[in-house]
Amino acid sequence: MKNSYPNHRLAASVAGLNVLLQRLRATTFQRPRAAWRRLVAGLLCGLLALPLAAQNPAFLRGFVADSASGQRLPGVGVQLLGQPGGTATDALGNFRFGGLAAGTYAVQVTALGYAARPRVVLLQAGETRTIALALPAVALSLREVTVSQPRDVNQSLAAISHIDQALRPLNSAQDLLQLVPGLFIAQHAGGGKAEQIFLRGFDVDHGTDFAVSIDGLPVNMVSHAHGQGYADFHFVIPETVDQLRVYKGPYTARFGDFATAGAGDFTTKTSLERSQVKLELGQFDTRRAVVLLNLLGADGLAGRQLLSKKPESAYVAAEYSFTNSYFDAKQHFNRFNGLAKYTGQLSDNTSLMLLGSHFASRWDASGQVPERGVREGLISRFGSIDPTEGGRTSRTNATAVLTTALPHDATLRQQAYYSKYDFSLYSNFTFFLQDPVNGDGINQTDDRHLLGYTATYERDTQLGRRDLHSALGVGTRNDFSDLGLRHTVRRSVLDTLTTGRLYERNVYAYLDETLRLTERLTVNAAVRADVFTFDFRGLLYDTTALALRPLRGRTSRARVSPKLNLYYQLTPAVQLFARSGFGFHSNDARGVIRGTGADNVLPRALGYEVGSTFKVGPSLVVNTALWALHLQDELVYVGDAAEVESSGPTRRFGLDVAARYQLTRVLFADLDLNYNHGRQVQAPAEARYIPLAPSFTSIGGLTLKQPGGLSASLRYRHLNDRPANDDGSIRAKGYFLLDAVLSYTKARFQVGATAENLLNATWNQAQFATETRLPNEAQPVDELHFTPGTPFFLKLNASVFF
Template sequence: MNVTFLLKRAHRKWARRGACALLIGLAAPSAHAQNTATLRGTVADSASGQPLAGVSVGLQGQPGGTATDALGNFRLGGLPTGSYTLRVGALGYRAQSVPVTLAAGETQRLSLRVAATTLNLAEVTVSQPRDPNQSLAAISHIDQALRPINSAQDLLRLVPGLFIAQHAGGGKAEQIFLRGFDCDHGTDFAVSIDGLPVNMVSHAHGQGYADFHFVIPETVEQLKVYKGPYTARFGDFATAGAGEFTTKTRLERSQAKLEVGQFDTYRALVLLDLLGAGRHLLSKRPESAYVAAEYNFTNAYFDAPQHFKRFNGLAKYTGQLSERTSLTLLGSHFTSNWDASGQIPERAVRDGRISRYGSIDPTEGGRTGRTNASVILSTALPHDAVLRQQAYYSKYDFGLFSNFTFFLRDSVNGDEIEQTDDRHLFGYTATYERADQFGARSLHSTLGVGTRNDFSTLGLFRATRRQITATTTTGRLFEQNLNAYLDETLDLTDRLTVNAALRADFFTFDFRGQLADEATGQLEPLRGRVRHARVSPKLNLYYQLTPAVQLFARSGLGFHSNDARGVIRDATANVLPRALGYELGSTFKPLPSLVVNAALWSLHLQDELVYVGDEGITESTGPTQRYGLDVALRYQLGRRLFLDGDFNYNHGRQLQAEAGANYIPLAPTFTSTGGLTYKAPRGLSGSLRYRHIDSRPANDDGSIRARGYFLLDAVLSYTTPRFQFGASAENLLNVAWNQAQFATQSRLPGEAAEGVDELHFTPGTPFYAKLNASVFF
């Protein structure tokens, strides 16, 4: 027989077999779809009709599950036919069990409404199927429901392990400490509210400056906490972590509140529901609108009255334009001005020159303001996709008078400086989210793009008693960030989930201005444009060991940007220092009413940058390494009694410095917060809380140490359907503690020209009591 004939016959035989195999493979998904069913639905708040995002949805006794998207929609696909019990739950809402029966090839649709209820930790789930990188979700939700919130500072303290310090009156952004970082005012912690970035790039006072005082605490509904550089949604500044705050979509009721406290402290608040519960416009679709306003005044506890004044106003509308589209409009305005006592040297108090609450330069102080506008459009698209688009604008103003060294530079007029920032911020973000089902496996994909554009006039001036005497640097800033990311979350098995992502950032730094020559004092041109890009991959694994135990391993690259003036001034400057982080941990429930989150982590920073505000320059301390252990626990002792505690150990060192001179100044080594809370929907509620941070080196060699402290605070309230009365007390034990602390070389009148290098501090609040009363209508 002809060999060629045999080869041709074999080829035709295998071709037919291959075609059959291909047809079977192509038909398999269709056959699978015909033998399985799909369950779709929407979850909304029973009181308002507003869709709820992030609600856990799953089948009782079945692995896996999902969560509702931004429009309250969910989908469970590839389900074998049969009868099930659908479980729907969210913290603070009454869990629902809904029986469903699914036929082959059926797509069943449900419309569910859940009602708010008292907190029950037994219903908390430790799995986070839609946003797996938010491993602190359960902890954060519990804290928001239980912890008393009286100020914007209290909002930041909701981040487990985060400490803050104020050192220039009540109007300056707080100094932030987290995971062994002195983040200054936000260099390594990204903050946002309703999608608006809070951190300011190339700010007059410090890189990443995050002034959160424009937020009215009673309007905040949700906080999402992300520690480490593991989440692609965040770029600049998100090395130690990120905090996403969201204001309420609706008010349960209108409220008028008045607070009165020691040290001439007054606060008035109004929250006004504009549409009324259950009202709809002609569209007959769920919608809400409200306005909020607050006014604060205090002279504070310093010897010199602080004359602190702050006004906040907010208006927000949320509505369903159609069954597939929702719209959110937001506008806010904030203004503040104050006098400050500033940081003082220990020797001035020790020698009796001033008291703990005195000042060396009583002309310090500042002013700031911010106006925001934002529009968010969320649209449900085919194939279980959601498109979210946001455009925003902020007008920002800032002026700060400070004196860190007193008379070190100028022994006659003093070393006071003024920093100014007049800024316009434009931004746009868009995310396309899609959920796909491959048999029993689900894939959640997110594609995001965005741009941020800062236009600012910056200035640094020498001053005497708030009168400008000389210019150090001034000019116009343009800084742009273009970014895009792809984030994929795939259920590899019923228990194992992988999250992989890639983020790309492209920066343009442009500064046109002048800089004073150090030798002559003459102004010289400082101009230039620098472009730089950064790619940041992320890889995270999650394993659901049992329904009560989730394990995770996370890793990722991140960065924080340099100040534009430093980049233009020094061609060798590190533009976007990289951060490498990784951690192992678990969220678990050893008891039904006990939730624990623990993580062993490490973070390497390519270049630790410190902005020197009084010189307008950036200093590099080189690469650093940190590692630590975070433990957070929340325990429900009884129906209304709750116990919580956060314990954070951090170890950090400079890598290129000699042993013994390689400490990271002000980096905390151990912090802890916790408390006991009695929470009732009506009647009496109360909380007793503590804060502790240990002593730590304030300079490279540890010869100067920042002093630790332990504080107790308490809150009591009595609530009825129409009224609420309350009292709060900070520093119950009246401890003399240092809030902000720095190792600084300064000179006082009569001292030698070289001055003295020692600890400078801002005293913390002594015993401080406030009363409040609210009317609900």
């Protein structure tokens, strides 16, 4: 059977279409961008309405890359204008359209911060065509944002998080975590310890119910000396971070342990646009220096060169920070970070990423302040009861990722990683409650080796005429650690409370299937299986016998976690979703070996939510979700006793709203509203509060981004009052803070200033209801203890680019 439309007429149509596109682009400055796009889309759709009937279907393949560096761009949307649906690039930046009739097609890629320009392609019957699309970077415009589901379907906050990365200023590694909508943090140990995290009605402690990763490296530490799921993110240099993928709830099979309230998946930059030296100076003896060096330079590849050129990039980065902070006792906080990363396209089908990093930090801390100590004039708000608190920590990472394109439109990603981790923390939570003479100082130590491997096989196929994306993942994580807890006075050891050697292994596998049932409806079904082995050999202090007793044992537990998620594209500007899934968080190995019950080894979480991501007009993007989460057992690790306390089952529900609005070409507004309601299920009616769980939080701001290089941001943070204990008799105090950032950027330099707590509000950062005894007291007192928040703090910065 011959084509019903002669080839010479096809060629003439394509030539005419290309001329038309060129003329329209040449007059872009005369027409509003939105009108130009509507005109182009309308003309293209008119031409695309004349398909070529063919006996053999055609296939269109290709990849998408950054036009400046040549590096592939994974996870960006690709569609054929005038055709339903679309696809997204895989881990190698590749995309595929199959079963096409012969004809003329316009391919358009949508990626925030890149120009969306259609590419016209002529396909013959039975032909397989491969194209390369090079995207130039452009100024941020919310008109470019789409709400269609990305390749990673469970990342419903994709549009929001991409906007935040471009707009929200970053001053430290801590700010990276706060890019997660609705997430709050609190520091209470001189800046060197992992932050306390609050999200979706959880006091997550240091990461018990929120999983964090960077470049595939797990950040959370299992059975840690100080807290279960301890997530110290300070080894990340904020200037090197490129992307954040946010996942709320236990709906994604790729994440297992700790991913109950959600997960934050960060990636560092593949390449640097330019090298940079940055210096910062601030109040309280604050200093910071950052160096980023591009080792291979930019290729400046044109689109036509991408098919033959195999780009590679390499850079190194280093950071040094020092501050004495705002406390009465100088904190002597210092931190060093170093990073080296290489990314190369070994062949058309294979890419390799190598990364190594090292982090080291030391600090002194003022600890938590009892309210009565300030009220009675014993200390100031910025004073301390035990000024000998503080610590040191370090982490060295090495990882390699090999990504390979396989036959039949499949991709295999393999990663091996290793971390050497050291931790020593001196704390005193109860002052003189247990030992009226020497005090209750403790030292927690963790000397750890972490090894892991993950492999993910992904394939695009068709089930009948329906597109099917399959992902099969397997992996293992192995932790070897020497753990210790000792009683100290002025950082000298008095006696040992517990010590021992930990081995903990997690082996897992998951299957994730995403099926496009109709042009509008997509279903994602997955199941994950985890097997844990807990092994601890050591000594534990017996408070009854007043002596150390052996604590040894080995046990294994398994957990199966199914997921089911539905997505419906109501209109191009409105997507609805309904998600559900089981998850879990693991118990500390020492608690498991003690045999405190089989149910709380891997407590199950059940979560579900309904919501929508939608656009109102071209410049307002909104994400909203009504959610609920049931936790089988709320475990709280008590670090000063190396014990795990069980609060029993809990139930939470809430409403999240995130809105991003482009007011003008240069002015942007953002707003997050988060309502949470949580209770202990089996506790007495008068004591069902979940301590420190926030019930309402809000973040928002205005950001100005001028084309000439001037940027400014005015932002607020609000967290409400909340119960600090079960019955609500002690309440943690809320706060409202205002921060500002100003910068001016040109091709060769940048200068800027940051002002935290503009109103100089008196606020409490970390807060706890704790029973303590002061040196002059005969009886202990149970009341609120706090770490004071930052007063007005001004910091200046300057950068040179080369």
